[in-house]
Amino acid sequence: MVMGALEIxxxxxxxxxxxxFQELWYIWLPIILFSxxxxxxxxxxxxxxxxxTPWMLLEVKVPHNVFKSPQAMELVFxxxxxxxxxxxxEKYWKGFVKGWLSFEIASFGGKIGFFVRVPKIMKNLVExxxxxxxxxxxxxxxxxxxxxxxxxxxxxxxxxxxxxFGLTKEDAYPIRTYMDFKLEDVKEExxxxxxxxxxxxxxxxxxxxxxxxxxxxxxxxxxxWLEEGKKLKEKIAAKxxxxxxxxxxxxxxxxxxxxxxxxxxxxxLGFDAGVRVIYAARSDIYDLMNISSITGVMKQYNSQNLNGxxxxxxxSGGFWFKKEREFRNKRLIARAFRRRGxxxxxxxxxxxxxxxxxxxxxxxxxxxxxxxxxxERGERKKGTPPPNLPI
Numbered sequence: 229m230v231m232g233a234l235e236i237x238x239x240x241x242x243x244x245x246x247x248x249f250q251e252l253w254y255i256w257l258p259i260i261l262f263s264x265x266x267x268x269x270x271x272x273x274x275x276x277x278x279x280x281t282p283w284m285l286l287e288v289k290v291p292h293n294v295f296k297s298p299q300a301m302e303l304v305f306x307x308x309x310x311x312x313x314x315x316x317x318e319k320y321w322k323g324f325v326k327g328w329l330s331f332e333i334a335s336f337g338g339k340i341g342f343f344v345r346v347p348k349i350m351k352n353l354v355e356x357x358x359x360x361x362x363x364x365x366x367x368x369x370x371x372x373x374x375x376x377x378x379x380x381x382x383x384x385x386x387x388x389x390x391x392x393f394g395l396t397k398e399d400a401y402p403i404r405t406y407m408d409f410k411l412e413d414v415k416e417e418x419x420x421x422x423x424x425x426x427x428x429x430x431x432x433x434x435x436x437x438x439x440x441x442x443x444x445x446x447x448x449x450x451x452x453w454l455e456e457g458k459k460l461k462e463k464i465a466a467k468x469x470x471x472x473x474x475x476x477x478x479x480x481x482x483x484x485x486x487x488x489x490x491x492x493x494x495x496x497l498g499f500d501a502g503v504r505v506i507y508a509a510r511s512d513i514y515d516l517m518n519i520s521s522i523t524g525v526m527k528q529y530n531s532q533n534l535n536g537x538x539x540x541x542x543x544s545g546g547f548w549f550k551k552e553r554e555f556r557n558k559r560l561i562a563r564a565f566r567r568r569g570x571x572x573x574x575x576x577x578x579x580x581x582x583x584x585x586x587x588x589x590x591x592x593x594x595x596x597x598x599x600x601x602x603x604e605r606g607e608r609k610k611g612t613p614p615p616n617l618p619i
Contacts, residue, residue, distance in 0.1 A: 270320070270323075271573055272323075273320070273321065273322065273323030274323040274325055274572055274573065275323070275572075275573065275574070276323055277322060277323035277324060277325060278323075278325065278572060281347055281348075282347070282348040282349075283345055283346065283347055283348060283568075284345070284346055284347075284348050284351050284369055285343055285344075285345050285369065285370055285371070285372050285373075286343065286344045286345075286346065286351070286354070286355070286367055286368070286369055286370070287341055287342065287343050287367070287368055287369075287370045288342045288343070288344065288358065288362075288365050288366070288367050288593065289341075289342075289365060289366040289367075289368075290342065290362070290364075290365050290593045290594065291364050291365070291366075293364065294362065294364055294365075294593065294594075294595040295595050296361065296362060296592075296593070296595060297406065297595075298406040298588040298589055298592040299406070299588065300361040300362065300588075300592070300593075301361065301587075301588040301591065301592035301593065302584045302585055302587070302588035303357075303360075303361055304357045304358055304360075304361050304588075305446070305497070305499070305584040305587050305588060306497055306584050307353075307357045308329065308353070308354065308357065308446075308448075309448045309497045309499070309584070310326075310327065310448050311326070311448040311449075311450065312326070313326050314326075325571075325572055326447050326448065326571075327347055327350065327447065328445055328446060328447035328500075328568075328570070328571055329344065329345070329346055329350070329354070329445070329446055329447070330344070330345040330346075330443055330444070330445050330446075330568040331343075331344055331443075331444045331445075331446070331591045332344070332345065332441065332442060332443050332444070333427070333428075333431070333441075333442040333591070334373055334439070334440075334441045334442070335431035335432070335434050335438075335439060335440045335441075336373070336376070336439055337434055337435060337436035337437060337438055337439070338431070338432050338433065338434045338435070338436070338438075340428060340431050340432060341373070342593060343370075343373070344358075345568050351369075355367050362593055365593065372566075374441070374565060374566045375566075376439075377439070377508055377562070380559075381508060381558070381559075381562050382555065382558050382559075384511065385510060385511055386508060386509070386510060386511060387508070387509060387510075387511050387514040388506060388507065388508040388509075388543070388558045388561075388562060389506070389507045389508075389516075389518075389519055389542075389543055389558070390504065390505065390506040390507070390542065390543045390557075390558065390561035390562070390565070391504070391505050391519075391522065391523065391539050391540075391541070391542045391543075392502065392503065392504045392539075392540050392541040392542075392561070392577060393503040393504075393505075393526060393537045393538065393539060393540055394537070394538055394539075394540030394541075394578065394580055395535050395536070395537065395538070395580045396530065396535055396536045396537070396538050397534075397535045397536075398456055398457075398460065398535075399453040399456060399457075399498075399580055399581035400453060400454075400456050400457030400460055400490060400493065400494060400581075401460075401489075401490070401493075401534050401535035402489050402490075402492070402493035402534055402535055402583070402585075402586060403529040403530065403531070403534065403535045403536055403537070403582075403586050403589070404423075404528070404529045404530065404531050404534065404536075404589070405529075405585050405586055405588075405589040406423065406585070406588065406589045406592075407492075407585065408531075409421050409422070409423055409589075422594055422595075423528055423529065423589060423590070424590070424591075424592065424594055425594070426525050426528055427442065427525045428594065430521050430522075430525055434518075435513055437509055437510040437513050438507070438508075438509040438510075438513060438515070438518070439506075439507070439508045439509065440505065440506070440507050440518070440522070441505065441506045441508075441565065442503075442504075442505050443502075443503070443504040443505070443506075443565060443568070444501065444502075444503055444587065444590065444591050445501065445502040445503075445504070445568060445570045445571070446499040446500065446501050446502075446582075446587060447499065447500045447571055448497075448498075448499060448500075449498040449499050449500045449581055451498075453498055453581040454494055454498070457490055457493070457494045458494075460490060461487060461490055461491075464479070464483055464486065464487055465487070467479065467483070482533050485533070486533055486534070489534055492585075493583055493585070493586075496583035496584050496585050496586075497583060497584045498581045498582070498583055499581065499582055499583070499584070499587060500571060500579040500580075500581065501579060501580055501581065501582040501587065502570040502571070502577055502579050502580075503526075503537065503590070504561070504564070504565060504570070505522050506561065506562065506565055507519065507522060508562075523539060529589065529590065540578070541577070542557075543557040543558045543561055544557070545557065560575075563575070564577075
């Protein structure tokens with residue numbers, strides 16, 4: 229086989245092809261150079277646009293007497309679904325990119341806070357929508373808490389571990405949502421099970437000098453994922469019809485429930501999403517047990533028949549050059565978290581689709597169901613948001 233290949237390349241025909249290719253350099257070389265140049269240009273203008281976009285970090289303090297279910301947060305996410313991508317001049321000359329938001333929960337030695345990082349131009353919109361559903365909360369601009377850790381982490385004094393999650397199945401499959409936890413059906417407050425309780429209870433158990441930061445990054449998605457969902461439904465429904473000349477095969481109860489779950493999920497607004505969690509602590513109290521705790525908390529949203537979360541990228545170093553690669557991965561994930569980068573270079577990651585219902589399940593402002601002892605809440609109840617609040 230090898231000899232046959234050598235004979236072909238040593239033949240006059242192969243040599244003639246190479247000569248022709250060489251003679252037509254003025255056709256293929258400009259195409260290659262233009263493609264490379266175009267990619268560099270897009271990278272440059274987008275990076276310039278992003279770096280010149282002013283951002284703000286808002287802290288949201290939640291009082292004890294909040295009785296809202298996660299559905300209130302779902303309405304907030306729905307109003308923030310903006311699919312505008314800019315015209316050609318904005319995209320290819322000015323570097324305009326679709327806006328994104330970062331919803332965060334941070335624990336500093338067990339003290340928990342809720343944050344939202346927004347482009348300055350969206351501050352009033354985000355505040356207005358949160359106030360509309362949670363009029364009791366307090367919202368204030370604060371300094372970026374990520375600056376409390378050294379820029380060069382990990383170092384001799386501080387260590388870090390991080391993970392970025394992905395989905396176990398195709399985007400159209402839903403995770404377990406607050407509808408599955410029956411938060412809407414249970415009337416008695418003490419009988420409700422809030423899926424965020426596990427995360428907040430874990431975060432409240434941290435020792436002084438330990439930090440866990442949860443980051444949910446979102447931007448409005450298109451409709452491509454809906455086409456994938458339709459194909460999945462057709463594949464399942466085809467089983468019930470049966471092939472030509474063959475008897476129909478009734479769907480199993482699990483398959484019927486799956487079709488209902490797909491229908492409900494596809495009826496919601498979809499978002500490109502990324503989930504990132506960082507555990508950082510002083511080197512003398514750094515505890516590897518927190519790694520399994522973080523991944524365990526996310527598994528409560530998993531279902532065998534539906535979807536779930538799995539670690540997509542961690543700071544582990546692999547096999548070859550383990551220490552060097554682990555050090556590099558830790559530095560990268562810390563920088564990506566600080567800059568809230570996920571959808572664009574230089575911190576571009578593989579995103580996935582979560583609907584507004586799914587987002588509200590893993591991130592909402594908890595009511596009296598959550599009783600984490602160090603969960604800091606607002607000291608007083610607000611009456612209503614200011615009447616002149618811009619919308």
